[in-house]
Amino acid sequence: MGTDSPAESKLDLAQIEQICREHEGRKGDLLIVMQKIQALCGYAPQAALPVVSRYLGTTSSEIYGVLTFYNRFHLSPRGKHTIRACRGTACHFKGSLEILEKMREHLQMGPKQDTTDNALFSIEEVACLGACGIAPVIMVDEEVFGKLEPETAVEIVARYEEAEKGKEG
Amino acid sequence: MLNFTIDELRKTRDLARLRSTLKEDGYRARINVHTGTCGVGSGALKILDTVMEEVKRQSLKNIEVATSGCAGLCSREPMITAEALGLPPVKYIDLNPEKIRQIIQEHFLQGKIVEKFALGDIPFFNLQVPRVLRNRGAIDPENIEDYIAQDGYEALYKVLTQMTAEQIIEEVRLSGLRGRGGAGFPTAEKWEEGRKYKRFPKYVICNGDEGDPGAFMDRSVLEADPHAVLEGMAICAKTIDSHEGYLYVRAEYPLAIKRLNIAIEQGKKLGVLGKNIFGTGFDFDLWVYPGAGAFVCGESTALMYSLEGKRGMPRIKPPRSVEAGLWGQPTVLNNVETFANIPQIILKGGRWYSSLGTEKSKGTKVFSLAGAINNIGLVEVPMGISLRSIVFDIAGGIKGGRKFKAAQLGGPSGGFVPESLLDTPVDYESLEATGAIMGSGGVVICDQSTCMVDAAKFFTNFCVEESCGKCVPCRVGLQVLLKKLEDLVEGKGEEGDIEFLKNLGEHIVKSSHCGLGQSAPNPVLSTIRHFREEFEEHIRDKHCRSLQCAALIRFRVIEEKCKQCGLCYKACPAGAIAWEKKQPARIDLNKCTKCKSCIKACKFWAIE
Numbered sequence: 001m002g003t004d005s006p007a008e009s010k011l012d013l014a015q016i017e018q019i020c021r022e023h024e025g026r027k028g029d030l031l032i033v034m035q036k037i038q039a040l041c042g043y044a045p046q047a048a049l050p051v052v053s054r055y056l057g058t059t060s061s062e063i064y065g066v067l068t069f070y071n072r073f074h075l076s077p078r079g080k081h082t083i084r085a086c087r088g089t090a091c092h093f094k095g096s097l098e099i100l101e102k103m104r105e106h107l108q109m110g111p112k113q114d115t116t117d118n119a120l121f122s123i124e125e126v127a128c129l130g131a132c133g134i135a136p137v138i139m140v141d142e143e144v145f146g147k148l149e150p151e152t153a154v155e156i157v158a159r160y161e162e163a164e165k166g167k168e169g
Numbered sequence: 170m171l172n173f174t175i176d177e178l179r180k181t182r183d184l185a186r187l188r189s190t191l192k193e194d195g196y197r198a199r200i201n202v203h204t205g206t207c208g209v210g211s212g213a214l215k216i217l218d219t220v221m222e223e224v225k226r227q228s229l230k231n232i233e234v235a236t237s238g239c240a241g242l243c244s245r246e247p248m249i250t251a252e253a254l255g256l257p258p259v260k261y262i263d264l265n266p267e268k269i270r271q272i273i274q275e276h277f278l279q280g281k282i283v284e285k286f287a288l289g290d291i292p293f294f295n296l297q298v299p300r301v302l303r304n305r306g307a308i309d310p311e312n313i314e315d316y317i318a319q320d321g322y323e324a325l326y327k328v329l330t331q332m333t334a335e336q337i338i339e340e341v342r343l344s345g346l347r348g349r350g351g352a353g354f355p356t357a358e359k360w361e362e363g364r365k366y367k368r369f370p371k372y373v374i375c376n377g378d379e380g381d382p383g384a385f386m387d388r389s390v391l392e393a394d395p396h397a398v399l400e401g402m403a404i405c406a407k408t409i410d411s412h413e414g415y416l417y418v419r420a421e422y423p424l425a426i427k428r429l430n431i432a433i434e435q436g437k438k439l440g441v442l443g444k445n446i447f448g449t450g451f452d453f454d455l456w457v458y459p460g461a462g463a464f465v466c467g468e469s470t471a472l473m474y475s476l477e478g479k480r481g482m483p484r485i486k487p488p489r490s491v492e493a494g495l496w497g498q499p500t501v502l503n504n505v506e507t508f509a510n511i512p513q514i515i516l517k518g519g520r521w522y523s524s525l526g527t528e529k530s531k532g533t534k535v536f537s538l539a540g541a542i543n544n545i546g547l548v549e550v551p552m553g554i555s556l557r558s559i560v561f562d563i564a565g566g567i568k569g570g571r572k573f574k575a576a577q578l579g580g581p582s583g584g585f586v587p588e589s590l591l592d593t594p595v596d597y598e599s600l601e602a603t604g605a606i607m608g609s610g611g612v613v614i615c616d617q618s619t620c621m622v623d624a625a626k627f628f629t630n631f632c633v634e635e636s637c638g639k640c641v642p643c644r645v646g647l648q649v650l651l652k653k654l655e656d657l658v659e660g661k662g663e664e665g666d667i668e669f670l671k672n673l674g675e676h677i678v679k680s681s682h683c684g685l686g687q688s689a690p691n692p693v694l695s696t697i698r699h700f701r702e703e704f705e706e707h708i709r710d711k712h713c714r715s716l717q718c719a720a721l722i723r724f725r726v727i728e729e730k731c732k733q734c735g736l737c738y739k740a741c742p743a744g745a746i747a748w749e750k751k752q753p754a755r756i757d758l759n760k761c762t763k764c765k766s767c768i769k770a771c772k773f774w775a776i777e
Contacts, residue, residue, distance in 0.1 A: 028496070030478030031461055035420075058478070069480040069637075071462030072420055084421070088382030089577060089613045090539035092627055127464055127631065128382035129421055132539035132613070133207045133243020133546055142423050144210035 015040055016048050020055035027058050030066060034073060043074040071126075079115045079122035081160055083140050088128030090135040095150070099136055100125065102150035103157055120164055121157070172448030173440030175326050178317060181439075185318035191254050196233040198253035198277050203246065203306050205239030205392045206385075206424055211246040212265070219266040220249075223273050232277055238393025240306030242293060244545035250306060251276050260288040292562045293544045298525065300533050301509045302549045305393045310428050313435040316396040322441045324512035328404050329449045332515075334364055337408045341511070343519025345531030350376055350467075350504030351579065351608040352684075353530070353597040362491040363409040363501035371411040372495045373402050374502040377418035377425070378472060380464040381580025382631065384611030386535040387505035389547050391418065391425035394509065395432040399442060399455060401508030404515060406453045409501055413454055417472050420459040429457045464581075464635035465685050469494075469502045471637070482637045483683035504609065506535055526552035530596035534610060538564050541571065541616035550595065557591040560614060571616040575699070579608025581628045581635075582688035584695025585621065604695035606688070620717035621700040622707050626654040628692035636685065643686030646677040650693060660720045662708035670704075671697055716776070719763045723777055728753045730775035740770035 019036045023029040033052055038044050044067050049060045067073040085100045104123060107116050115122040131137045134146025138153055145156050191197055202208075202217045220234055240248055245262035251272065252258045259282055261272055268286050275281045299305065308315035316322075328337050342357035363371065375398060379387040391398060402414045418426050433455050436442030444452050458476055466472045466481040473495045475481035494500025510532065514522045523531040530552040536559065539545050543565030550559060556576055560566070567573050575585040584605035586593065593599050597607050615624065629651045636643045650673055656662055674690030674697075681687045697704060706712045713721040726737075731753040738748035745760035746767060756767070756776070768776050 028476070028478040031475065032458070032478075035459065035461065056478075062479075065480055066478070069463060069482075073461060089580065089611075089627070090383050092382075093540055093613065093615060093619055093624075126421060126462070127380060127635070128384070129206075130379060130385035130388040130419075131206050131210055131243075132383055132385055132537060132611075134210050134246065135539060135545075137210060139421075144206055146207065146210035 011041060011045055011047055013047065013051065016051050017055075020052055024055045025057060027056050030056055030058055030063065031070075034063070034067065038073060042078045043076055046075070071124075074122075077115070077119065080120050080164070081122070081141055083121055083123045083138060083157065084126045084129065085123060086129040086131070086135070086137045086139070087125045088130075088132060088135075090132035091128075091137055094136045096136040099138065099148055099150050099153045102154055103138075106154045106157060120161070172445055174448060175330075178322060178326065178441070178447075181314055182317045182320070185314040189315075189318060191252060193254065195231070197231040198251070199233045199235055200273075200277070201235045201237055201250040201252070201306070203238065203240045203248045203250070204236045205243075205389060206422075207239055207243035208246040208248065209424070213247040215266060216247045216249065216264050216269050219269050220273070223270060227273075229273075229277070235309055236311075237306050237308055238310050239389045239547060241297075241302065241389075241548065242288070242544060242546040244543075245288065248288075253277055253280065255280060256282060261286045262288045291544070291565070293546070293548070293565065296554075296558065296563050297549050298533050298551050299549050300513055300522075301390060301397070301506055301535050302393075302547065303513070304397065305389070305547075308394065310393055310395055311431050313396060313432065313439060313441075316394070320516060321396055321512075322400055324515035325400050325403050325407075325441065326447055327515055328407050329447055329451055334408045334410070337404065337515070338364070340515060340519045344510075344514045344522035345519070345526070345529075346507065346510055346514065346522065347530065347597065348504060349506035349510070349534065349609070351582070351606060353607060356503065356507055359491060359501055359503070360405060360408050362489070363405075363411075363499055366492055366499040368499055369410070370413060371409055371498055372500040373406045373409070373411050373414040374472070374476070374495065374500060375402055375414070375416040375505060375508055376467065376469065376472060376502055377416055377422075377505050378460050378467040379419060379422075379505070379609060380467045380635075381582070381609055381611045383537070383539055383577065383580055383613040384609050385537045385539075386547060386610045388419075388422050388425050389537070390505050390509050390535070391422065392428055395425075395429045396436065397509040397512055398505055399429075399432055399436060401503075401511035402455065403442060403446070403453045404511050405501055405503070405508065407451060409499070411501070412452045414456070415476055415495070416455065416457045417460060417466070417476060418457060420461060426457055426459055433457070463637075464631075465637045465683075468684050471683070472502070473500065480637070482639045483685070485682065506610070527594060527596045529598055530607075534595060534607070536610045536612050538612050538614070540577075540612075540614035541568050541619070542566065542614045543568050552596050553594045555592050555594055556586060559595070559612070560591065564614065567614070567616050571618070573614065574617050574619055575615045575621065577605075577613040577615060577624070577692075578611070579606040579691075580611050581631045582606060582684070582691055583608045583611075584691045585615070585624070585699060587699040590699075604691070604698050606691070618715050618717070620658075620713050620715035621696045621703045622654065622657050622713070623715075623717045625693045625696045626651065626658055629654055629689070632685065632689035636689070640682040640686060642677045642680040643682070643689060646673060646681075647686075647689055649673060650677070650690065654693070657704065657707045658713075658718045658720065660707075660711045660718075662704075662711075664708065666708055667697060667701065667704050716765070716768050716774075719765060722763070722765070722768070724756050724758060724761050724763065724767075725777055726754050726756060727775050727777055730773050732773050732775070734772075736770040736772065737767035737776065740766040742766055
């Protein structure tokens with residue numbers, strides 16, 4: 001992921017400090033603090049680590065250990081929208097792999113790529129979204145879409161693309 | 170601030186009941202839109218909007234529009250429950266805006282049930298005994314008064330004012346309730362232990378890190394009836410003398426987290442949670458912690474490390490959490506469903522609860538049914554019911570007239586139950602004897618299109634991804650297991666592979682550190698045990714009878730089975746199929762991309 005990404009320069013360290021200050025001295029709040037920072041920045045930026053370390057009293061290496069342990073933390077900038085493709089049992093038996101592949105193909109993503117070049121979408125595989133009743137399922141940001149076919153999943157992604165184009169124009 | 174008293178609780182309850190009773194001079198009808206995750210994902214919000222529009226457009230002042238959690242039959246969402254004076258309550262299913270408009274016209278304005286959209290009288294609901302799910306789809310989870318109308322917080326009042334800790338534990342013991350997270354540890358015993366240690370503060374934790382793929386009971390309970398869980402936790406807190414509770418809930422469940430936060434806030438505002446509950450001087454405050462996406466955090470010691478802001482890696486027990494849990498303090502951790510059972514046990518008595526079930530497994534169990542069945546959804550059944558009854562009566566059998574192959578229970582820690590063992594009664598011990606486990610309650614049904622080798626690979630892959638990496642058998646052993654299964658699926662299996670898988674699997678079970686590793690080989694071991702012939706076919710005949718493993722499919726039309734319908738021809742995206750009317754299809758292997766579209770399209774299993 002590019003370090004020249006505009007996201008890195010836009011970081012609001014003052015706001016990150018503000019978040020940390022609310023949890024000062026509370027090591028146990030590390031996950032919450034990092035989730036808040038990620039919500040603010042879209043990812044867990046390296047520049048935030050020393051700040052978090054100073055306020056919470058955890059070492060940077062401990063923080064790094066935590067960030068790499070949990071799937072939901074991202075060390076590089078994410079797309080504007082996150083597509084979570086459910087890869088749970090019910091979805092797997094109903095063809096979720098194909099849905100995932102078709103969406104990646106539509107977004108022209110390489111095999112190891114998780115964020116599109118235009119930084120609009122990131123795709124994640126998640127273990128189970130717990131909506132097996134309407135499998136196969138994807139979640140775009142916080143919205144759940146179920147009973148999908150590869151084509152309908154691509155249509156949903158395309159709708160988001162259209163909406164983004166609308167905003168630009 | 171004045172304290173909330175029992176009189177006020179009862180007044181609130183009576184008012185809420187009165188408010189929800191339909192009457193001539195008030196609301197004559199109610200449209201209840203079910204807006205759990207499954208509903209919303211199928212378009213329930215659009216239905217709600219349409220209802221609101223129509224009510225406004227036609228100024229239907231005497232129809233109340235309400236929302237509630239999942240009604241249980243997820244595959245038929247969006248769904249509403251229609252109540253009107255003079256008509257029985259009716260569930261309308263598979264809705265869209267046009268249908269709901271017609272329902273408003275006919276059901277609500279003309280008083281005529283729209284039979285063609287209504288859910289008939291099906292065993293799906295008839296065979297269930299809703300205890301944990303008693304309020305599902307009936308109350309608004311974002312309104313505490315709805316819960317109070319169903320005797321909510323009465324049990325908490327009772328334990329705070331009329332029961333000693335010993336009496337509470339005795340009642341729970343009589344109920345026979347065992348941990349619903351999967352392991353089945355007796356709840357009363359855990360609480361007793363938690364009470365015994367006199368180091369303060371103590372903590373109560375609700376494990377809502379429902380990570381098993383295929384399981385969604387806890388999500389549904391938290392979304393549909395959050396107060397029942399909170400009340401159960403508060404009762405536990407009083408028993409062990411704790412004043413702080415945590416709910417650790419997967420971040421993948423945003424709706425559950427939102428509703429829990431609303432519920433806690435409303436409870437504190439009213440005075441049934443938080444400081445000085447019911448004016449008794451008892452404090453119990455609660456926090457919701459969103460998980461950060463690690464399956465292993467469903468293991469209790471890992472979960473507690475995660476709450477402490479650390480990597481969620483399990484530790485060796487003892488000490489058990491009741492002695493040294495969160496921050497090293499005595500901690501009682503139970504699953505969502507376990508806590509949700511508690512208020513009813515307190516109100517109706519342990520004996521009432523244990524009147525259902527088998528000798529060692531009492532009461533009811535919630536299962537989430539998914540996969541190749543007609544009725545997908547959430548069910549609550551008495552312990553002791555047979556798996557066959559769940560699959561064929563409640564779930565309505567296999568979809569599309571296909572054949573049952575296996576029921577997967579307990580997710581990545583569980584196993585597959587074949588047809589021959591379907592009469593096994595649902596209780597902790599009997600299920601374990603089949604090689605599966607009760608688990609948290611996720612049941613995924615496979616038909617003949619599911620390849621058992623591929624399924625074993627799927628779960629092993631899951632566990633490889635989710636292994637925390639602390640101990641070798643799990644971290645390395647599972648990878649070796651996976652590599653071997655990949656070979657089988659790709660047609661590179663060799664004689665002796667089955668024994669190798671079995672041996673290695675058993676070693677991992679014996680030598681792993683925590684529950685994840687100890688149970689991770691279960692899906693492999695149970696598929697070998699019950700479906701060994703499929704493994705043999707993959708190895709010896711390089712054949713996959715379910716037509717799942719692309720490397721083992723010849724992509725050849727079996728002329729005797731081909732009905733010459735042309736469906737495969739139409740489905741092929743590569744133009745590799747030649748077909749003319751009244752001629753069997755032919756596949757050109759030079760053009761074929763092995764995408765399996767033809768296999769999915771063919772209704773006659775005529776491609777091998």
